[in-house]
Amino acid sequence: MIPVDLADYTGSFSEYTELRVQENRSLNVSLVNGDVMSNSVSTVSGVSARTCSSGFWGFASSPLIDDESIRGVIAASTRNSRFLSSREKRDGSPLPSRPGSCSIDFSTGKPRLSQKDIIRFMKDIDAMIRDRYGRIASRTLSLQLLDMEKSLVTSDGSSGYTMIPRSILYVSMSTERDGEPVQLMDVHGGRGQFEDVFSGSEELGSKLEELYGQLMRKAEGVHPETGIKECILDADLAGILSHEAIGHTTEADIVRGGSVAGDYIDMQVASSLVTLVDFASEALGETCPVPVYMDDEGTVAEDAVIIEDGILRRFLHNKESAAFFRATPTGNARAYRFSDEPIIRMRNTAILPGKSKLEDMIGSVDDGYYLMKPSNGQADSTSEFMFGVVQGYEIKKGRLGRAIRDTTISGVAFDMLKTVTAVSDDMKWSCSGMCGKKQAIPVGMGGPAVKCMMNIGGK
Amino acid sequence: MKDRADVAAFSLEALKKAGLEKSECTLRYARRDELNLDSGEISLLRTTDDVSLAMTGIVNDSEGSISINKTDRESISDAAARTLEMAVSSEPDAANDISPNQPVREFEKGPEAPDLDLMYERMRGFLEFTREKYPSLILEQVILDFTRVSKYYMNSNGVDLRSRRGWYSFTPMFTSKEGRETSSFNYAGVSMSDLAEDLRKCGTIDTLMSQSTEQVRSMEFSGKFMGDIIITPDCLDDFIQLTCMYLSDYPMIKGTSIFRDSLDSRIADPCLTIRCMPLSEKMASTYFLTDDGFAAENSTIIEKGILKSFLLSLYGSNKTGKARALNSGGAFVVEPGEQSLEDIVSSVKRGVMLCRFSGGMPSEGGDFSGVAKNSYYIEDGRIRYPVKEIMISGNIRSLLMNIRGVSRESVNFGYSILPWVRAGEVAVFGK
Structure with missing residues (x-):
């Protein structure tokens, strides 16, 4: 969870300024023919400031989210915009402003699943493909989860907090025709954390069936006329x-x-x-x-x-x-x-x-x-x-x-x-x-x- | 912790303490100063600091990886514990491994800090040059940046590799417009160790901007023919990347690569030699460490038409039983040929000078098709006119086998060195 309230720092703004603290959390699990080829998580967070001085923009960021760093990026961003405004001339007409505030959180209310549960979900889907479809030459599953959490404050009076997650599962099957690989992929999931988007591997059964059927037809397919x-x-x-x-x-x-x-x-x-x-x-x-x-x-x-x-x-x-x-x-x-x-x-x-x-x-x-x-x-x-x-x-x-x-x-x-x-x-x-x-x-x-x-x- | 190497060492120790049998960490510090020009005006100066710490651990042949961008002791210890949790949650795979013991190495290349005033001067000079020489050209976005990266790789086999690199990159993107006539956008990219030269003289930038201004009068083409394409250096990197895609881990492990059984076999015309040269002194933005914990070495992918190397990681190598690549790809150098570009053009009966390719992902079987952008129609050995709305299609395998010439002229982009390549038997069709 990132700091939500950045209001204390607005006193450090000397130009038009946006101050944002953000954390992106991602998970990536890939299975190729049943083997776990990727099993990783990533957390990337930090603070950035963007400043406008006489129509010129400065930007600075730091991975550290503490008082010194936050004040540091505000100062560095201001310095950058002034570096340009001291050398260039431009009509620095005021920026339009439609300020507001928001607090939006799409985090799941359900208990979070463990990494083992998630890998089991993937293995179950892989097993369904392996066991049900005889003409599959290779199968690839890739799960990509992303949480984007942001806090923002601006010099023209906006402040906001959002946590927008996304959970996407890619399922790819390949077959062969005359020794040549033919592949088809389907995508499942959408907005929300894993627990809210996927309820179990069996729910995908009919979609796997459909993908396999489409792949078999594609394998017998023709090149279109130009x-x-x-x-x-x-x-x-x-x-x-x-x-x-x-x-x-x-x-x-x-x-x-x-x-x-x-x-x-x-x-x-x-x-x-x-x-x-x-x-x-x-x-x-x-x-x-x-x-x-x-x-x-x-x-x-x-x-x-x-x-x-x-x-x-x-x-x-x-x-x-x-x-x-x-x-x-x-x-x-x-x-x-x-x-x-x-x-x-x-x-x-x-x-x-x-x-x-x-x-x-x-x-x-x-x-x-x-x-x-x-x-x-x-x-x-x-x-x-x-x-x-x-x-x-x-x-x-x-x-x-x-x-x-x-x-x-x-x-x-x-x-x-x-x-x-x-x-x-x-x-x-x-x-x-x-x-x-x-x-x-x-x-x-x-x-x-x-x-x-x-x-x-x-x- | 006193210095950055201590952070890497502490991370490795944390993984060991957490209970991981094999472990590795890659610590990367990057600072970037970026000067932006938007819509024809200098607009933004951006300074970003970032750090990434990637920790991987193996226990009972099961692997887990975590990446964070914090380097305090508490964050690292938490990440090490999470790495163990990730590993024990996974499935055993005997192909999971870390690189073996190697001599301690430290590499350095390029300047340590940018000259911001000179960056500004060069950008301003470029802007004034284009305004004067190409008044119909709009600089949509231009980025001149300096990046410095310090990287530390350590693993539980005693590997300790370090590198520091610094380089400038310049990427202009532009469109030309006369009244309501608009060219396709085009862009160029170059990397360099210093800013000694005017930016317009780097790579093919001036040529591409000049072409852009005449491409507002591009012509449609009707009909279809089988002919030649001359792939320009700006476009060749894309086709090499497409070829390398079939040599990499995923298609090789899946067993679907069209080149999976072609090592030491002919896959291209003998006039084609492609090397990966990450240690080349001729290029500014190359690398020293591979993604899987080795000191990078130069390698040959295709030698006189013969496939000499796949692009497999340590995992891909263990999985397929084929040799690991000596590097992580990229830094392509295509050996120049013996013909001049002029002779290559004059040898084309009917074809297209392919300057940019906007194509769909090629199929697993190697079929590709897409739109020829910023390109020119060639007939009877002469470049006739810029074309629009034409498509080309072919197959990577037949394209490589039907290469009919490589120019003796090359362009050094600072990240690759590439000539013009002529290939035959490509379908070209207009409306």
């Missing part, structure tokens, strides 16, 4: 599309860096079926996978509607970019470790559900693909994107056909979104996302299924 095809992107792919291809291009620092989104504000960038929101803490009546109540600049977090009925409405801001664009900050400045400065990040980004049924959407495609699971994704300032696809099916005359092997899809988001002709009425969140912009950080991505035209990379 070229532009009519596709149904399932929720996981719609989520990564929302995050990578649209979300990043609308982050205000990327906009200032030349993103095409800078030219499109209040313009039609998508089909009118598309509304895309970066949710803060709640979406459609549910707590988000990565809830943010107050960001690391002390701004009270609220939802940011990026695209509304196909019109680009706003960018995502920290205080500095909000001042530049004369916009309201919505709590998108986030830092991963105590030693990271807050930068503009998404939180939980999703296209809102529409009115179509997934079955009808598939039924309406004559010759195309149903693309289900991504591996990784990247996007560009032009909004051109690329996603790896590791699970999908052909659609022939409105019916699912053969599975496809690993491929890549690409397109220009602000072109591709205009080809959206249907959005399904359901919604799924992907809870395992880690965004890699400068610092890795957990993000939520989600959405319904989307019907659109997409460029498929085959063989």
Whole structure:
């Protein structure tokens, strides 16, 4: 548990200042073919201060959390900002302020399980795979738990405490076809500590069955045809599309860096079926996978509607970019470790559900693909994107056909979104996302299924 | 405790007292001074101190590891007790081990402290240069930093290895924009021991910025063909990393690596030689200690097309029965070839100069596909125009076997030294 009240140190602030104490606790257990290949825990904590002097920022951090260190990072941060402000000139217009306070703790109320219990959980799942599925050449399980605990105080009057945990289990199975390995992975878990997220290994039985079935179909699968095809992107792919291809291009620092989104504000960038929101803490009546109540600049977090009925409405801001664009900050400045400065990040980004049924959407495609699971994704300032696809099916005359092997899809988001002709009425969140912009950080991505035209990379 | 080595020694003793039969600890102190330029303006000076103490213990062949960033006696003793708890909670595996006794070694490289005033001067000079020479180029984010790391590795077999390293890194990221025409973003990274040279002259930075300004007029390409790609030094590191992925612990232990039975066999054209050179004096940001407690040595991964080494850790080696890698990978040096880059380009009938690759994770079978970014179309031996929205696909195994030339020119990035490499039989397709 980290110190919660940093109010005593506000008297040491001489410039605009944020003071944050943070502890990240992580656990990683990996099993490869039943052997424990990784069994580790990590605790990383410390204090940081960020200061703004005449429009220039200073930052300093220390792993020690005591009175001397806290005062030391405040002084070092101030020194750094003044190093720059004494050499450079800039319009140091005041930063917008939306202060508040919060105290949020998602710690479990249940008794904590021991490391032995957790490894037993993993071994039981591994044994289920080994005993039930004969054609598995290798199996990998990886459990990654992360608790992020933060205390924050700012010179403009914000203070907050949050403890946001996440528990993710990756299950991967491989088989062989003609001597070549074929792999498929599934991800389970989400917000919360292990005890609140997983109740027992047996609950995953049906999901393992499904993964094995999908893998067997993939092993018999074909490479997709290259070229532009009519596709149904399932929720996981719609989520990564929302995050990578649209979300990043609308982050205000990327906009200032030349993103095409800078030219499109209040313009039609998508089909009118598309509304895309970066949710803060709640979406459609549910707590988000990565809830943010107050960001690391002390701004009270609220939802940011990026695209509304196909019109680009706003960018995502920290205080500095909000001042530049004369916009309201919505709590998108986030830092991963105590030693990271807050930068503009998404939180939980999703296209809102529409009115179509997934079955009808598939039924309406004559010759195309149903693309289900991504591996990784990247996007560009032009909004051109690329996603790896590791699970999908052909659609022939409105019916699912053969599975496809690993491929890549690409397109220009602000072109591709205009080809959206249907959005399904359901919604799924992907809870395992880690965004890699400068610092890795957990993000939520989600959405319904989307019907659109997409460029498929085959063989 | 008097000094940092005492902290490492105390940690090892704490693990022993806790009851662990075999134990090791890695203590790492890092300080980083980082000057940031955002949206075309110098914006942030950042100073971070960090420490990490990784403690691993083995009891009855069961292993547990813990990492903390505190070095007081109480925190270390608690961590040692937790390490024991982790180990006894795990499952026995005879492959768990620590490195054997080696001579005590101490290594040093690079400056001990940054010159902050010079960092500022160099950054300001770079900013003024780009504003004047490339007015359509936007510096989205530029980071110039100095990192110094002191590392101590000790284990219960008597190993005592220490290193201190210091180096500068420079990473500009940029996009060009003319009206509503926007290039793809691009970036470069270099490491250096000092700031003697203007930043724009480091690595390929000036070339990439110049290319960026012409890439606002990139053209689409329609159709599909099988052709050559010339992988630039900026992009080659990614392809080497992809290749090395198949040589590392996870796919080798799982038995799914496409190269698992290929040691001492031909996996690439004879013109390709790849070495890992962590001890090279030519590169600024290399390393001396491996992750598994050995003094790093230089090694050859592929020699004239023959696979000479896997990239297995001590655990991976014990698990597979194959030799442990002499280092932790990286610090790649690809031997230059005999052709000039000009001759390589002129020998391409139809293909792409691949300057950046945005690709999906390759399959376990080696298939890869992705978007060719910041790249150029080549036809009849001439670079024709910058392209956009084109994809390439292939297979790592066939790519390596179809390498058709390596340039005699190389670029020293300070963390790798790489030439241009031409490979054939790659599918290229546009809209």
